[in-house]
Structures are given as C-alpha cells and as structure tokens.
Amino acid sequence: MDPRFDAMPERRPSALVLHPDVSIRAELGWALGARDMASVSAADGASGLALLLEELLALDALVVKLDLPGRDARAFADLVRRAGGEQELAIVVLASDPSPSLRDELAALGVDEVVDPRLGPGTVADAVIAAVWRRRSGAGAGTRAPRSQRRLRETEGLDTFSTAA
Numbered sequence: 001m002d003p004r005f006d007a008m009p010e011r012r013p014s015a016l017v018l019h020p021d022v023s024i025r026a027e028l029g030w031a032l033g034a035r036d037m038a039s040v041s042a043a044d045g046a047s048g049l050a051l052l053l054e055e056l057l058a059l060d061a062l063v064v065k066l067d068l069p070g071r072d073a074r075a076f077a078d079l080v081r082r083a084g085g086e087q088e089l090a091i092v093v094l095a096s097d098p099s100p101s102l103r104d105e106l107a108a109l110g111v112d113e114v115v116d117p118r119l120g121p122g123t124v125a126d127a128v129i130a131a132v133w134r135r136r137s138g139a140g141a142g143t144r145a146p147r148s149q150r151r152l153r154e155t156e157g158l159d160t161f162s163t164a165a
Contacts (some may be wrong), residue, residue: 013132014038015061018048018068018076019094024117028063031125037061037132045071052076059089060132063124065117066095066102074109081110090131094124 015032017039019025025041032039040055042048045068052062062080064073073093080086093106094117103114112131115124 012036012038013060013129014040014055014058015063015128015132016048016051016055016059017041018043018045018062018064020044020065020069024121027121028124031121032128035125035129037125037129044069045075048076049079052080056084056086056089060135061090061092061128063092063094063128066093066098073106073111077106077109077111088135090128090135092124092128092131 013036015037017025017028017032018041019028020043022043025043029039029041037060040051042051048064048068049071052059062076064076066073068076073091073095077091077093080089080091087110090113091111092113092115093111095102095114096116096118098114098116106114112134113127115127117124
C-alpha cells in the first residue's frame with residue numbers, strides 16, 4: 001500500500017460568524033476564505049444558536065459581535081465554555097474600541113480574542129486564524145505561533161489577548 005493514499009487530508013478549518021450586518025458577514029467570509037478557512041454565518045442570536053448546535057463538531061471558531069441581537073457575545077461564550085464544556089472552539093468577539101475591563105470580563109468567560117472590527121476584515125480574519133492555531137496547539141505562555149501568524153501581533157492597532165493558561 002502506498003502511504004500517500006492512506007493519510008487523510010487535514011480538514012479545512014471553519015468558523016461561525018455572527019453579525020447583524022450582511023456586508024460585514026460577507027467581507028469577513030471572504031477574508032477567512034482567502035486564508036483557507038470556511039465560514040457559515042447568521043444575523044442574530046437565535047439563528048446563530050441553531051447553527052452553532054448544528055455545526056459545533058465541525059467548527060473551529062466562533063466569531064460574534066459583542067452586542068448581537070437576541071443573544072450577545074457574553075451569552076455565547078458562557079454557553080460554549082460553561083454550559084457546553086467546549087474548550088477546543090476558539091471564540092473571537094468583535095467590539096468597537098474595547099476597554100480593558102471589557103477584555104478582562106470576556107477573558108474570564110473564555111474568549112480568546114477581542115478585535116475591533118473597524119480594523120478591517122483582514123485583521124479580524126488574522127485574529128481568528130491565530131486563535132484557532134492556539135486552541136489546536138494548546139499553546140501556552142512561551143509558545144510561539146508559526147512565523148506567518150507572528151506578524152499578527154505586529155499589526156498596527158490590533159490589541160489582542162490570549163486566555164491560554
């Protein structure tokens with residue numbers, strides 16, 4: 001047998017994007033796709049919850065607007081981490097001009113990144129990819145992302161944080 005045919009190809013990572021603005025969902029979907037990440041999206045908390053429950057085992061990331069109608073980012077983070085016990089799903093929250101206290105609050109709920117969406121879909125997509133990489137690798141303090149991901153930390157104006165212990 002040829003070992004090249006026995007190996008399963010690595011699954012393409014995927015994200016659930018929850019945002020009420022269709023243009024932001026589309027732009028972020030394109031940016032994620034350009035980084036070889038599939039995405040599905042919803043405009044509100046109810047449809048987002050239905051998609052999350054349907055797709056949970058196939059998802060690598062949840063990207064949610066802080067004040068999403070119907071169920072906000074705090075409720076999704078609490079549901080995923082505490083109620084669902086899910087630790088492998090990266091959670092990225094989109095919040096305009098997030099304060100340090102908001103970042104701390106979200107980190108305590110298990111959110112991996114808080115990104116200002118005004119920085120653009122490329123920056124958000126880079127943050128999603130970095131969060132997924134850290135979750136997949138179990139990266140902790142002192143662990144460096146691959147070189148292609150390290151540039152994310154140098155991106156102008158992006159102030160991300162990690163909750164990895």
